[in-house]
Amino acid sequence: MPEADAARVAATRDRLVTPEEATRLAELFRLLGDPTRARLLYALLEAGELCVCDLADAVEVTDTAVSHALRLLRTAGIVASRRAGRTIYYRLADAHVRMLLDLSREHLKETG
């Protein structure tokens, strides 16, 4: 039996996905897996920051539906918000989300 390589062992353990983690990952994907929410997110990817009414306009759904959708995305940490007077601006929460959206677009482009 070869000697244990601590770094490699740690790296290997990192790769293991527990049922709980998989469930949380599924939850993340599930939130992206709705046409309205997906369009909202890609709108934010392009625009950087938009308020609810602009998002409703861009995606062509009622502001109520947008508000409901954004609440799910916000509580999941996928988007973040900032208040300016009575309007509230939303943006993608972090670089990982942006990369995720970009990468999946690549996938679609190359696989048809």
Added chain:
Amino acid sequence: MPEADAARVAATRDRLVTPEEATRLAELFRLLGDPTRARLLYALLEAGELCVCDLADAVEVTDTAVSHALRLLRTAGIVASRRAGRTIYYRLADAHVRMLLDLSREHLKETG
């Protein structure tokens, strides 16, 4: 109907993914957004290749459920299969899928 920043909305809508593309992207994410399917995919990410019965064992669901899940993933081009006798081995379809699964894990790790 709330007021909207017309110029910004127009500029965003121009570069925006089309509703059709967003719908297809949502469809992709939706398929990843189920605990059973997610666990199957991450099992394949680790193992490389597994047959239906091994997947059922690993994820602890009936092989019928696995078969149903794999059909969705297969017709969507997320997994590919190979027959060896009466057993059928499944694997992730391409590098994009692998990157998508990896990247989302990163997101979860860093955002808690």
Added chain:
DNA sequence: TGCACATATGAACACCTCTTCAGATGTTGT
């Protein structure tokens, strides 16, 4: 050919999700 095995399929049902409607909350300007 006949049997056991691995996987696939179709229908049915319980469960969840998204949208809509009506109304509430919080903010700005007069």
Added chain:
DNA sequence: ACAACATCTGAAGAGGTGTTCATATGTGCA
């Protein structure tokens, strides 16, 4: 304080989804 505005919230119904059960297909071996 009031009215107009932007956003949020809760409830309810239509529609979609995943699992299960029973059965079918296809493969290898005797």
